[in-house]
Amino acid sequence: MRWRVIRVGAVVVLSLVVFVGLVSSVRAQETTYQQSDPKITYLGDWTTYADPGASGGSFVLTGEIGAAAVVSFTGTEVALIAKTGPTRGKAQVTLKDGSGAVVHEEIVDLYWPTYRQQHRVYEQTGLADAPHTLTITNLLEKNPASSHYRTTLDAVEILGTLTASSNRYEQDHGDLGYSGN
16 A cells, blocks of 8 residues: 655645555465374373374274373364274264363264275364364264274374373373273
């Protein structure tokens, strides 16, 4: 924007010149973090399986009820990538903000009649650009067509940064579940 002064005899005219240009918007890209990243915390028994179809060549699986994966990040979007299939159950996905308040909670069904690689099973966008914690907990629930109660994690996509979990979990923590004797 610029002012232009024009003098016509004894009269001075001020005119405003506005430059209109093309504004381009570039969307930031999500970063994919593999399930093997040491910043992801696992509670319970999780096993890593090599799989050429998985993001990064492997994924983790648990059949332990109450086992959880904890992903801490600062950013505005998060997505979970998993291998779904006929032996998969349901998982509780809980997203909390930096104060520990629940932002979103959902039960995700990982069952699919055939195995599917790198399937986006959960996504949240439009989050405040602030710290968050995402907890994925294996449940004693499954689709009636599924043969097991298994949860997988292949990767996490974040528009932001994965951070190390600063949480220490005591045996009575609300994010932990127990089953059996």
